[in-house]
Amino acid sequence: MRKPTLKDVAEAAGVHSATASRALNPDTRAAVNAETARRVLKAAESLGYRANPIARSLKTARTRTVGLLIPDLTNPLFPPIVRGADDVLSERGYTALIASTDNDPERERRLVDSLVSRQVEGLIVATARLDHPLLEQLHAEGIKIVLINRRSESLDVPSVVPDDASGVTQAVEHLVQLGHTRIAHLAGPHTTSTGVARSRAFRHAVRDAGVADDAELIVECEYWQEDSGAAALGTLLDRGADFTAVVAGNDLIALGCYDVFAERGISCPDEISVIGYNDIPLMDKLRPPMTTIHIPQFDLGAEAARMLLGCIDEPSRRPGSVLLPVTLVVRGSTAAPALTSGSRAGSR
Amino acid sequence: MRKPTLKDVAEAAGVHSATASRALNPDTRAAVNAETARRVLKAAESLGYRANPIARSLKTARTRTVGLLIPDLTNPLFPPIVRGADDVLSERGYTALIASTDNDPERERRLVDSLVSRQVEGLIVATARLDHPLLEQLHAEGIKIVLINRRSESLDVPSVVPDDASGVTQAVEHLVQLGHTRIAHLAGPHTTSTGVARSRAFRHAVRDAGVADDAELIVECEYWQEDSGAAALGTLLDRGADFTAVVAGNDLIALGCYDVFAERGISCPDEISVIGYNDIPLMDKLRPPMTTIHIPQFDLGAEAARMLLGCIDEPSRRPGSVLLPVTLVVRGSTAAPALTSGSRAGSR
Numbered sequence: 199m200r201k202p203t204l205k206d207v208a209e210a211a212g213v214h215s216a217t218a219s220r221a222l223n224p225d226t227r228a229a230v231n232a233e234t235a236r237r238v239l240k241a242a243e244s245l246g247y248r249a250n251p252i253a254r255s256l257k258t259a260r261t262r263t264v265g266l267l268i269p270d271l272t273n274p275l276f277p278p279i280v281r282g283a284d285d286v287l288s289e290r291g292y293t294a295l296i297a298s299t300d301n302d303p304e305r306e307r308r309l310v311d312s313l314v315s316r317q318v319e320g321l322i323v324a325t326a327r328l329d330h331p332l333l334e335q336l337h338a339e340g341i342k343i344v345l346i347n348r349r350s351e352s353l354d355v356p357s358v359v360p361d362d363a364s365g366v367t368q369a370v371e372h373l374v375q376l377g378h379t380r381i382a383h384l385a386g387p388h389t390t391s392t393g394v395a396r397s398r399a400f401r402h403a404v405r406d407a408g409v410a411d412d413a414e415l416i417v418e419c420e421y422w423q424e425d426s427g428a429a430a431l432g433t434l435l436d437r438g439a440d441f442t443a444v445v446a447g448n449d450l451i452a453l454g455c456y457d458v459f460a461e462r463g464i465s466c467p468d469e470i471s472v473i474g475y476n477d478i479p480l481m482d483k484l485r486p487p488m489t490t491i492h493i494p495q496f497d498l499g500a501e502a503a504r505m506l507l508g509c510i511d512e513p514s515r516r517p518g519s520v521l522l523p524v525t526l527v528v529r530g531s532t533a534a535p536a537l538t539s540g541s542r543a544g545s546r
Numbered sequence: 547m548r549k550p551t552l553k554d555v556a557e558a559a560g561v562h563s564a565t566a567s568r569a570l571n572p573d574t575r576a577a578v579n580a581e582t583a584r585r586v587l588k589a590a591e592s593l594g595y596r597a598n599p600i601a602r603s604l605k606t607a608r609t610r611t612v613g614l615l616i617p618d619l620t621n622p623l624f625p626p627i628v629r630g631a632d633d634v635l636s637e638r639g640y641t642a643l644i645a646s647t648d649n650d651p652e653r654e655r656r657l658v659d660s661l662v663s664r665q666v667e668g669l670i671v672a673t674a675r676l677d678h679p680l681l682e683q684l685h686a687e688g689i690k691i692v693l694i695n696r697r698s699e700s701l702d703v704p705s706v707v708p709d710d711a712s713g714v715t716q717a718v719e720h721l722v723q724l725g726h727t728r729i730a731h732l733a734g735p736h737t738t739s740t741g742v743a744r745s746r747a748f749r750h751a752v753r754d755a756g757v758a759d760d761a762e763l764i765v766e767c768e769y770w771q772e773d774s775g776a777a778a779l780g781t782l783l784d785r786g787a788d789f790t791a792v793v794a795g796n797d798l799i800a801l802g803c804y805d806v807f808a809e810r811g812i813s814c815p816d817e818i819s820v821i822g823y824n825d826i827p828l829m830d831k832l833r834p835p836m837t838t839i840h841i842p843q844f845d846l847g848a849e850a851a852r853m854l855l856g857c858i859d860e861p862s863r864r865p866g867s868v869l870l871p872v873t874l875v876v877r878g879s880t881a882a883p884a885l886t887s888g889s890r891a892g893s894r
Binding site: 263285295303314 | 642
């Protein structure tokens with residue numbers, strides 16, 4: 199099969215080659231009549247035409263590609279974030295190459311090598327750990343980075359994160375209003391800013407609300423995953439800890455609690471209430487529907503993409519960090535504590 | 547910050563540079579003592595060392611990168627598939643760059659341009675449509691392609707797909723055994739092989755089971771998405787169609803049915819049973835837990851990655867297509883039809 203040329207596309211669309219070229223280039227498309235542009239794109243699609251991006255990037259010295267580093271694509275939090283970033287990048291004629299590190303530093307190093315050697319114009323990074331030498335190195339080399347969801351210490355790059363202090367405070371206040379006085383926290387890993395920030399906010403919130411501020415009621419999970427959440431709740435229960443509600447570090451940790459409830463025949467919310475964090479897809483359809491903190495997932499991605507494009511367009515610009523508002527969504531996994539709750543956990 | 551060199555890594559790990567180099571290269575790592583390799587990788591990570599993959603690929607003429615084309619990353623089917631592929635590729639020292647096309651042919655064309663111009667060694671493609679000129683073009687250009695989940699007509703490349711005929715037959719037989727005689731099918735888009743194959747299998751299965759084979763009971767959904775599923779079920783109900791069970795093209799279409807049930811106060815499974823397809827994460831935790839066809843998501847990805855690596859290693863090899871077995875998982879969304887069911891839908 200002969201490779202179709204720009205001329206073939208122009209002929210099929212019944213336009214001049216220069217017009218076809220302008221229509222195919224996202225930077226110049228606006229200069230072409232919208233109906234004509236549509237016709238050219240359709241002709242290109244049906245012929246299987248592909249522009250030569252190496253030739254184009256040699257001319258413009260720009261690859262129009264951005265890398266997205268995700269810690270774990272099977273966490274349903276990330277696909278909507280990626281979608282938000284992707285949509286903004288795509289509108290601007292950029293393509294996003296996504297890389298999932300599986301929380302493995304060596305895999306991350308290889309993926310970054312692969313992206314950077316392919317001249318991505320910048321990185322949107324959701325894998326940040328508080329101590330993250332690879333990111334520091336990339337930043338020192340002048341690679342444009344925007345952090346998303348998590349921050350890193352000692353790394354002066356822009357970030358877009360949910361307002362975790364507000365989210366955790368809303369969760370604790372909701373439980374206190376329901377009458378809970380002994381609330382446990384299943385914290386995310388303290389190697390991540392979200393784990394530390396949500397834990398700190400939890401301590402502040404229980405103290406401010408005048409309910410139990412008991413270090414015994416806080417357990418750190420190894421990963422932001424269901425099985426880590428199940429293990430952490432199991433630890434608390436086996437220890438005979440006295441609590442009637444759980445603030446989970448994220449929805450997956452809260453889902454791990456659902457697993458333990460099912461295994462041990464604990465009724466949620468009658469015996470233990472639980473609140474998640476993030477409001478990932480399907481939380482409204484669970485049994486019971488999960489009370490959680492909604493974070494604007496799509497906007498996190500879109501805002502990070504806008505920020506990165508801003509840094510690419512004006513390299514001297516140093517945007518600050520953006521904190522996006524979060525909201526409590528009350529569903530069925532929280533209720534007033536049972537009257538005999540004080541001795542419940544201890545009696546197990 | 548000075549960029550760390552191979553020598554720095556070797557010194558930090560207390561080994562010779564040649565050893566460090568072997569340990570850092572996945573192809574030669576096995577030649578190094580495992581404990582030494584771990585020390586070198588740890589030193590590389592803590593120094594933020596990155597190999598120069600362009601130099602390496604100039605030497606070997608291989609980029610060790612593979613592209614994964616996904617139609618919609620927010621469909622929870624795909625992250626586990628990506629994970630399966632990623633794990634196999636990673637073990638072999640490959641990195642996977644993931645691209646989500648959002649079912650948009652123009653975006654797909656740009657993403658493919660971006661991947662191919664960055665010399666990926668092959669593509670794993672989950673976006674195939676039955677008529678797909680871009681894929682035909684890529685194949686004609688000699689780019690190695692393995693199709694996953696879906697096939698394309700007139701494209702002679704290997705594929706890894708679930709055994710859809712078996713899956714749909716199991717679904718129909720389960721409903722017939724429960725006593726259903728009028729079963730509807732909310733089909734996936736007929737632009738995809740999965741949409742066509744599952745629809746065809748449905749017609750065969752109802753005929754073979756001797757229950758209603760009524761074209762009125764089949765509605766094609768525009769996308770493999772919840773809102774398309776909700777719209778299709780709404781159409782059937784508004785039309786007064788007579789049915790007591792639904793075989794949905796995939797889990798998201800079945801989730802769209804859940805939405806309609808909630809809106810219209812229809813009880814599932816008491817009034818209408820529904821079966822999904824794929825067994826995406828969390829289907830076991832829904833209200834009601836969803837009966838669905840489980841497909842081996844991780845294995846689909848892993849098998850496709852193995853196939854692609856096989857084609858890369860032995861360019862003359864032409865592996866056939868692989869059909870992976872699927873299993874019915876009975877949960878709470880299917881039950882025997884109510885006695886008065888014959889007139890139920892019509893009376894709405």
